[in-house]
Amino acid sequence: xxxxxxxxxxxxxxxxxxxxxxxxxxxxxxxxxxxxxxxxxxxxxxxxxxxxxxxxxxxxxxxxxxxxxxxxxxxxxxxxxxxxxxxxxxxxxxxxxxxxxxxxxxxxxxxxxxxxxxxxxxxxxxxxxxxxxxxxxxxxxxxxxxxxxxxxxxxxxxxxxxxxxxxxxxxxxxxxxxxxxxxxxxxxxxxxxxxxxxxxxxxxxxxxxxxxxxxxxxxxxxxxxxxxxxxxxx
Ligand code: B12
Ligand code: SF4
Ligand code: SF4
Numbered sequence: 184x185x186x187x188x189x190x191x192x193x194x195x196x197x198x199x200x201x202x203x204x205x206x207x208x209x210x211x212x213x214x215x216x217x218x219x220x221x222x223x224x225x226x227x228x229x230x231x232x233x234x235x236x237x238x239x240x241x242x243x244x245x246x247x248x249x250x251x252x253x254x255x256x257x258x259x260x261x262x263x264x265x266x267x268x269x270x271x272x273x274x275x276x277x278x279x280x281x282x283x284x285x286x287x288x289x290x291x292x293x294x295x296x297x298x299x300x301x302x303x304x305x306x307x308x309x310x311x312x313x314x315x316x317x318x319x320x321x322x323x324x325x326x327x328x329x330x331x332x333x334x335x336x337x338x339x340x341x342x343x344x345x346x347x348x349x350x351x352x353x354x355x356x357x358x359x360x361x362x363x364x365x366x367x368x369x370x371x372x373x374x375x376x377x378x379x380x381x382x383x384x385x386x387x388x389x390x391x392x393x394x395x396x397x398x399x400x401x402x403x404x405x406x407x408x409x410x411x412x413x414x415x416x417x
Contacts, residue, residue: 208315226289316349332410
């Protein structure tokens, strides 16, 4: 049985990577079922989550400027017009792959729709990715990965397929505050992530959302030295 589980997981990972996934992980949601993370909609009862990530284009992230029209719209196009739809297609393909093998599998939307009043999705991709060991949560409230830092976008497929789950990766930002200093509206307060604290402890989502209504901001992504080629070379 253990070998079959390992084989199925490896085959699924190979398939996902061929279809464009840069990072892959599996989370066992039962290990954190008592904790308060949004989980509604189709597949809310499914026990496992396949977490998939695609990296962003480094130059577009580095040269993005929320106050400059052309750079702002290029960034928006890259993030929401190219990478997010690609992730939705990837999640759809992974769900089909699992369904062909007679497992239930539900893709969670990469971005929209989400509850605009509470600023919450039906399921948190960061939660799955963190539990799966794809990365950890930084002071910028984003998932940081070893290779790309926060320069990734995520998607999730909920499933009942027997897959090998990873385990949480816990790292700290330490004394760094680059993202906190980069935020134009002080939405981040510099508090390290703790799983038992709500996001409001470290992040004012409403301030961020308000600013993003006029600017396609992602300065807390660009500022992070983790996964940044430019900062590594400097
Ligand atoms: C609504 C939303 C917003 C809102 C609110 C953001 C927020 N942090 O809640 C606003 C409009 C402000 C926003 C802004 C941005 N967003 Co946004 N957003 C979403 C969306 C659609 C839902 C988020 C949600 O449900 N929040 C509710 C809270 C509870 O969950 P959470 O913040 O996702 O994650 C928390 C929990 O999971 C918990 N947690 C993590 N691990 C664990 C483990 C355990 C055991 C427990 C109990 C809890 C726990 O801590 C996390 C951090 O607070 C997601 C897509 C999705 N469905 O996940 C994208 C998403 C979070 N956004 C993303 C990004 C990149 C951005 C922006 C940079 C904008 C941009 N340029 O794309 C900014 C950055 C803001 C910031 N610094 O966090 C990415 C994050 C990628 C990454 N590397 O982490 C996501 C995942 C979209 C994607 N498909 O990749 N966003
Ligand atoms: S996206 Fe911009 S406004 Fe929102 S937290 Fe990051 S730096 Fe601040
Ligand atoms: S910029 Fe620094 S403080 Fe912010 S998430 Fe990255 S490592 Fe952590």
